[in-house]
Amino acid sequence: MAHIRAHRVLPGFGLSLGFTLAYLSLIVLVPLAAVFLKTITLTPEAFWQTVSAPRVVASYRLTFGTSLLAAAINVVFGLLLAWSLVRYRFPGKRLVDALVDLPFALPTAVAGISLTALYAKNGWLGQYLEPLGIKVAFTPLGVLVALIFIGLPFVVRTVQPVLEDLDTEIEEAAASLGAGRWQTVWRVVLPTLLPALLTGFALAFARAVGEYGSVIFIAGNLPMVSEITPLIIITKLEQYDYTGATAVAAVMLVASFVLLLTINGLQGWTDRRAARNG
Amino acid sequence: MQSGFEGWGRLLAYAVLGASYLFLMSVVALAQTSILNVSYDVSRELYKDINPAFIADWKAKTGETITVNQSHGGSSKQALSVAAGLDADVVTMNQAPDIDILVERGGYVAADWRKRLPHDATPYTTTTVFLVRKGNPKGIKDWDDLTRPGFQVILPNPKTSGNGRYTYLAAWGYALDRSKSETAARDFVAKLFANVPVLDGGGRGATTTFTQRDTGDVLVTFENEAIAIGSELGTDKFEIVYPSLSVEAAAPVAMVEKVVDKKGTRKAATAYLEFLFSPAAQEIIAGHAFRPRDEAVLRKFASRFPAIKTFSVVQAFGSWREVQAKHFADGAIYDQIIVKR
Structure with missing residues (x-):
């Protein structure tokens, strides 16, 4: 400790670290600990039975599957959007820039109801999609659409500032050194953006896993087909089954934590690789 | 200056x-005395009309001015809030288990709450009926029609909604009455749920799916909801079909002992609950499309409430506790049916 302190330029390290830990404990760790404490009142067998019931397992598959897919789609199109917003000038650019944040501000239930109205078989889009055999509302596809909607700003807003810092001169330098267009994108631009893209992916994914309000209206909520894990948790609460609800919540937390940790690790790896190459 | x-x-x-x-x-x-009525979602408009009537009645009888506050939400969620310390003087729910839980968790309500008021402490009932599109294009007459292959039935999730639970029980009771066999009843309900394309969280959500999203051939819901749809969206679009047999969904009410003792509102809370059974309140109840308990009031509104044969949950299933354990608990019959569809 003394060794660390000796090298700090600004004072107050101990105080700020202490505050950080206390604050984090109060806001994040204590509520999460409560979930785990409630869970361990179950016997291991009862716990396993609750979290491995076929219906619950089907809901993990849907929630984590669609969340990962939605985050991946958002990475691709969020990058495109961020690119257009940073690199191009077009009329109404500020308006588009502001629109990106709307999914943040909209109450999720409103998003869910509007999306359902849009994609139902008598909706603006649904009436053209249904004859083609594409059902969106009340299917897992609807869940995906809702998750893409709520996750988009996370990717755009994390990539945008990095892209703004990325000098076009670097691309010009690459071009003048004989790199082709794809080579420039692949070897110069993308590696720089990768950490930001990963962060955006992680944020969009984390948000999607816990999302309830917007999904519940469009999902159809059929067990084994379109029932998300948060609904399973709510259902258990409605039956006064607190421990069952916290057991499933604990599984979700651990799974999300492991996935986020992996993404963070991946980010560290890309940073180190970039440093080595640079 | x-x-x-x-x-x-x-x-x-x-x-x-x-x-x-x-x-x-x-x-x-x-x-000034104030009491809080913690209730379920759909009763919001009903109590908005009953409360001023009670306040006037209380003023006339005692000369005191009283305030009645109301809180509404999902029935089970509201019960949990009361168990967690929401200061409700009275609870007015749409299914008995949401009051029984307050007996079991912390003894907020007296164990014999059903005996404290007339009609097992249920001032009104409703029943499960069908709503079909105008002209009844699919010719739906009774529960059997709902199990026809390729048919789409809209109903709320029995796991999260009292409305959905009553629908399940109504179908089960009907099939049991016809076949006298539990196995046949189970097959019947399984066939019905195989026809369900969407499970909304609550009764109002199912209404939206059926009426606004144009999804489904029939909506199975409470009579009061079906009548409300008619008056909200026009009787030219939908019509109600009464099945030959259905379930009686009685709305139970009770006093929260711990709270009234703490606040000293026992007298007012008792009067409030008793007022719900008075002819004046029963008329308001009938006006909101719930079936009143008062025979005279029911006769007055006879055109609104066609006679329908119903059975109560206790008659057909013994008790709510048995219903919960046998049908709706995790891994019980409903779960088995819905997972295999």
């Missing part, structure tokens, strides 16, 4: 007057 001082003096006088007025008002407000 002189006048300026006077101005300040007057201002001070006004301020003192204003402050003492506010103080007096708050003392009056504190002295």
Whole structure:
């Protein structure tokens, strides 16, 4: 400790670290600990039975599957959007820039109801999609659409500032050194953006896993087909089954934590690789 | 200078007057009794009409002014809030288990709450009926039609909604009455749920899916909801079909003992609950499309409530506790049916 302190330029390290830990404990760790404490009142067998019931397992598959897919789609199109917003000038650019944040501000239930109205078989889009055999509302596809909607700003807003810092001169330098267009994108631009893209992916994914309000209206909520894990948790609460609800919540937390940790690790790896190459 | 001082003096006088007025008002407000009715979602408009009637009645009888506050939400969620310390003087729910839980968790409600008021402490009932599109294009007459292959039935999730639970029980009771066999009843309900394309969280959500999203051939819901759809969206679009047999969904009410003792509102809370059974309140109830318990009032509104054969949950299934354990608990019959569809 003394060794660390000796090298700090600004004072107050101990105080700020202490505050950080206390604050984090109060806001994040204590509520999460409560979930785990409630869970361990179950016997291991009862716990396993609750979290491995076929219906619950089907809901993990849907929630984590669609969340990962939605985050991946958002990475691709969020990058495109961020690119257009940073690199191009077009009329109404500020308006588009502001629109990106709307999914943040909209109450999720409103998003869910509007999306359902849009994609139902008598909706603006649904009436053209249904004859083609594409059902969106009340299917897992609807869940995906809702998750893409709520996750988009996370990717755009994390990539945008990095892209703004990325000098076009670097691309010009690459071009003048004989790199082709794809080579420039692949070897110069993308590696720089990768950490930001990963962060955006992680944020969009984390948000999607816990999302309830917007999904519940469009999902159809059929067990084994379109029932998300948060609904399973709510259902258990409605039956006064607190421990069952916290057991499933604990599984979700651990799974999300492991996935986020992996993404963070991946980010560290890309940073180190970039440093080595640079 | 002189006048300026006077101005300040007057201002001070006004301020003192204003402050003492506010103080007096708050003392009056504190002295005034207020009770809180914690209820389920759909009863919001009903109690908005009943409360002023009770306040007037209480004033006429005792000369006291009383305030009635109301809180609404999902029935089970509301029960949990009360168990967690929401200061409800009375609870008015749409299914008995949401009051029984307050007996089991912390003894908020007396164990014999059903015996404290007439009709097992249920001032009104409703029943599960069908709503079909105008002209009944698919010719739906009874429960059997709902199990036809390729048919789409809209109903709320029995796991999260009392409305959905009653629908399940109505179908089960009908099939059991016809076949006298549990296995046949189970097959019947399984066939019905195989026809369900969407499970909304609550009754209102199912209404939206059926009426606004144009999804499904029939909506199975409470009679009061079906009548409300008619008056909200026009009777030219939908019509109600009464099945040959359905379930009686009685709405139970109870006093929260712990809270009324703490607040000293036992007398007012008792009067409030008893008022629900008075002819005046029963008329308001009938006006909101719930079936009143009062025979005279029911006769007066006979055109609104066609006679329908119903069975109560207790008659057909023994008790709510048995229903919960056998049908709706995790891994029980409903779960088995819905997972295999």
